[in-house]
Amino acid sequence: MAMAAVVFLFVLMGFLPTCPAAERSTAPLSHEEQIRLGERIYREGILPSGEAVQAVVKGDITVPGTSFTCVSCHLRSGLGSSEGGVVTPPTNGAILFKPYNSSYKDVTNDKRYLPSIGQRVAYTDQTLARAIQAGVNPSGLTMNPVMPRYLLDDKDMALLITYLKSLSVDFSPGVSEREINFATVITDDVPPEEYEAMLLPLQRYVNLKNGSINLYRNQKRSERMAASMLVSSELMYKKMTLARWMLKGPAETWRKQLEEYYRTQPVFALLGGISHGDWKPIHDFSEAHHLPCLFPQTEYPVISETDWYTLYLSKGYYQEGEGAARFLNNSDETAPGGKVLQIVRASRESQALAKGFEETWRELGHDAAVTISLQPGEKLLEDTLHNALKTEKPAAILIWDESGAVPVLDLLSSDALRPARVLVSGSQQAQHFGAIPEKVRAFTYITYPYRLPQDDAIYNIYIAPYKKNPTTAGAYDLNLKSSFITTQILTSALMDMRGNYYRDNFFDVIGMMPDQRYPLYERVSFGPGQRYASKGCYIVQLGSGDKPELIKKSDWVIH
Amino acid sequence: MLKMMTAVLRFLSIMVLCLFFTGTAFAAKSEYRRTIEHYAVPDVVLVNQDGHKVHLKTYLQSNNPVVVEFIFGTCTTICPILSAGYANLQQKLGADVRNVKLVSISIDPEHDTPNVMKEYLKKYRAKPGWDFLTGSRSDIDKVMYAFNAYIPNKMSHFPLTLFRSPSDGSWIRIFGLMSSSEFLNEFHKVAKK
Numbered sequence: 001m002a003m004a005a006v007v008f009l010f011v012l013m014g015f016l017p018t019c020p021a022a023e024r025s026t027a028p029l030s031h032e033e034q035i036r037l038g039e040r041i042y043r044e045g046i047l048p049s050g051e052a053v054q055a056v057v058k059g060d061i062t063v064p065g066t067s068f069t070c071v072s073c074h075l076r077s078g079l080g081s082s083e084g085g086v087v088t089p090p091t092n093g094a095i096l097f098k099p100y101n102s103s104y105k106d107v108t109n110d111k112r113y114l115p116s117i118g119q120r121v122a123y124t125d126q127t128l129a130r131a132i133q134a135g136v137n138p139s140g141l142t143m144n145p146v147m148p149r150y151l152l153d154d155k156d157m158a159l160l161i162t163y164l165k166s167l168s169v170d171f172s173p174g175v176s177e178r179e180i181n182f183a184t185v186i187t188d189d190v191p192p193e194e195y196e197a198m199l200l201p202l203q204r205y206v207n208l209k210n211g212s213i214n215l216y217r218n219q220k221r222s223e224r225m226a227a228s229m230l231v232s233s234e235l236m237y238k239k240m241t242l243a244r245w246m247l248k249g250p251a252e253t254w255r256k257q258l259e260e261y262y263r264t265q266p267v268f269a270l271l272g273g274i275s276h277g278d279w280k281p282i283h284d285f286s287e288a289h290h291l292p293c294l295f296p297q298t299e300y301p302v303i304s305e306t307d308w309y310t311l312y313l314s315k316g317y318y319q320e321g322e323g324a325a326r327f328l329n330n331s332d333e334t335a336p337g338g339k340v341l342q343i344v345r346a347s348r349e350s351q352a353l354a355k356g357f358e359e360t361w362r363e364l365g366h367d368a369a370v371t372i373s374l375q376p377g378e379k380l381l382e383d384t385l386h387n388a389l390k391t392e393k394p395a396a397i398l399i400w401d402e403s404g405a406v407p408v409l410d411l412l413s414s415d416a417l418r419p420a421r422v423l424v425s426g427s428q429q430a431q432h433f434g435a436i437p438e439k440v441r442a443f444t445y446i447t448y449p450y451r452l453p454q455d456d457a458i459y460n461i462y463i464a465p466y467k468k469n470p471t472t473a474g475a476y477d478l479n480l481k482s483s484f485i486t487t488q489i490l491t492s493a494l495m496d497m498r499g500n501y502y503r504d505n506f507f508d509v510i511g512m513m514p515d516q517r518y519p520l521y522e523r524v525s526f527g528p529g530q531r532y533a534s535k536g537c538y539i540v541q542l543g544s545g546d547k548p549e550l551i552k553k554s555d556w557v558i559h
Numbered sequence: 560m561l562k563m564m565t566a567v568l569r570f571l572s573i574m575v576l577c578l579f580f581t582g583t584a585f586a587a588k589s590e591y592r593r594t595i596e597h598y599a600v601p602d603v604v605l606v607n608q609d610g611h612k613v614h615l616k617t618y619l620q621s622n623n624p625v626v627v628e629f630i631f632g633t634c635t636t637i638c639p640i641l642s643a644g645y646a647n648l649q650q651k652l653g654a655d656v657r658n659v660k661l662v663s664i665s666i667d668p669e670h671d672t673p674n675v676m677k678e679y680l681k682k683y684r685a686k687p688g689w690d691f692l693t694g695s696r697s698d699i700d701k702v703m704y705a706f707n708a709y710i711p712n713k714m715s716h717f718p719l720t721l722f723r724s725p726s727d728g729s730w731i732r733i734f735g736l737m738s739s740s741e742f743l744n745e746f747h748k749v750a751k752k
Contacts, residue, residue, distance in 0.1 A: 058738040063643045067682045073636045084716045086636045146640065146736065329610075363674055364610055511633070514712040523696075525669055525713075527633030535669040555695045557669045559606040 038163025045069040055148040077504035078167040092168035096123045129157050168502040174268030175501040181267040183243040187275035197476035198274045201483035206240045234499045254281040272486050283310045292506050295486045314534040320447035321356025323537025324423045326558040329364045338395030340369040350400040389417035396421045402428045409440040434546040441542045449537040451522045452550050459519035481519040522556040591735025601701040605694035608676040624749045625660040625723040631667035632675045637718045646683040647739045661689040667713050668693045722749040
């Protein structure tokens with residue numbers, strides 16, 4: 001019945017599902033242009049005409065293809081996905097045009113839920129067009145109705161097929177039969193002890209992995225055991241390398257240095273990495289080469305909803321500003337219409353905090369905050385502050401100042417016009433929590449983008465191996481824990497790629513990972529296109545004493 | 560050597576752990592399971608795509624039919640199909656679109672901010688009457704528990720559609736993916752009741 005409706009639709013549209021796709025010439029378009037247009041159909045569901053593709057799902061739901069893009073189920077690499085038991089098979093060039101026999105090793109569930117294409121002969125242009133239009137595979141089987149039927153004319157179909165032929169055909173650079181190469185980017189504003197701390201867990205991981213290769217060679221029993229345990233047994237003998245790409249000098253020169261490293265030894269992906277500067281030049285380099293970068297340690301990630309190739313642990317300082325905005329949005333004094341006064345030191349970090357606040361505040365529908373900007377070294381005068389309180393009557397104050405918020409908090413404690421809430425950044429004040437006077441603690445709120453120390457202590461076992469090392473014994477927990485997270489996600493990703501060494505597949509499989517609880521962040525989570533793993537930021541207040549306890553005043557994620 | 564061996568085993572066990580990440584099974588074929596249920600909706604405050612607060616309990620107590628589904632913004636396979644069902648119903652209802660409340664509740668509340676939800680609805684050309692709700696993790700958990708839909712891991716999420724009858728507050732629970740005629744059919748049963 002549903003099928004009949006689809007056939008009827010096709011007839012109505014004046015073409016039958018069997019029409020050959022690639023016959024009409026697309027000659028005037030270059031191959032690159034065809035691929036670009038095909039990619040647009042695949043990723044955005046938009047035809048060269050600018051119209052949305054039409055599709056039919058579940059037999060009779062007609063939908064614009066913009067909400068049913070190929071990429072949403074088959075993912076960017078084309079290698080497919082598995083969600084809630086629905087397995088979407090690969091649709092990339094390397095697999096479509098060969099006979100296919102999927103074993104679905106990891107899906108131990110009821111066979112009914114697997115794709116109907118467990119086994120099929122190789123596709124040709126014609127049978128592929130038929131699959132996409134009518135949901136019939138080359139062995140004549142009708143596919144599961146979850147796979148939409150697309151109403152594409154010959155010309156558009158030919159573009160899509162040209163694209164599928166080019167999609168994930170050859171492995172990405174940086175992988176060979178014997179090796180998989182990674183690099184980590186380090187800029188020269190980071191002290192050696194600190195970047196060594198970032199490197200320690202990564203290097204230990206690489207050593208372990210490579211050490212196991214010798215073990216397998218010498219001990220056949222371990223080899224057999226590993227082979228039966230690992231989904232991706234070709235990984236067993238692959239050696240992992242980790243190059244250090246050290247960048248020197250001003251940020252404007254980094255790109256050139258990166259290109260040179262990349263030319264000498266292209267790598268499969270960048271792991272970790274560290275800079276105290278803006279990550280943007282490295283981010284842009286990753287975008288340009290479609291080179292994934294997993295969890296660089298930076299306070300200045302690029303904030304973008306569309307860029308693809310850098311996966312950050314969080315939004316850095318920006319995220320604290322965002323947390324402050326969401327917290328104030330929820331408090332009675334500031335919503336709606338209450339004014340906010342921001343006191344911002346003119347420095348990169350304070351401005352990143354201010355930006356996170358301002359953009360989120362606007363998004364939440366509030367008027368812009370009133371900002372007092374302080375030059376480096378400049379002191380805020382009592383009069384200036386008092387006058388601002390008098391004229392603006394702010395419902396809340398934010399102080400973003402890496403040189404310490406205490407002087408302003410002090411002034412505020414004795415000003416009768418002070419609002420109920422003053423927010424400061426936990427990252428900026430963490431060194432001096434004890435120095436924040438008790439008399440201001442009742443009205444001081446702190447953004448804290450990590451799990452609280454008292455709750456994170458149980459996770460310290462993960463960095464215990466590095467606590468014997470004199471440099472990292474009493475410091476650099478943040479770097480060690482961040483790199484620990486990197487190794488965990490890397491392990492899962494390498495396994496989940498199942499030997500399909502395409503860079504897009506690397507981030508695709510990470511996008512399909514369940515939420516995780518690791519050290520440092522209350523929760524890290526993923527999803528196709530999600531690029532900031534930690535989404536949270538607590539708002540806390542201080543207990544009493546010179547080692548004050550942090551007291552939660554909000555959820556991890558505030559809406 | 561022994562040390563090496565334990566280290567390698569640890570590495571391996573991490574790897575093997577990953578084997579269990581894959582989701583639980585659910586039928587993608589057109590059969591679905593239908594039951595009639597009674598639920599006690601928890602008294603929680605969620606947030607919609609416009610950033611407005613929604614008292615779930617009163618919000619769902621409507622004199623019109625209500626449909627509830629659990630989705631998330633970056634979901635791949637299942638949610639597009641569930642949401643296409645909503646979009647289709649709204650289209651079919653035409654001017655009557657205001658007489659039904661379509662509710663999508665996020666199971667990835669940390670990522671699904673009002674902005675993300677607004678964009679999602681735009682993609683499906685949602686009309687007024689279709690709300691996407693997010694909230695604190697603990698409130699969302701309460702809602703999932705109340706509807707016997709607890710999904711600890713969003714990647715092993717299953718397709719569920721719940722229709723609330725305005726006449727007696729009972730719910731039709733559909734476990735599985737429906738075609739649009741099946742969806743409309745179930746909807747009309749509830750609306751007529």
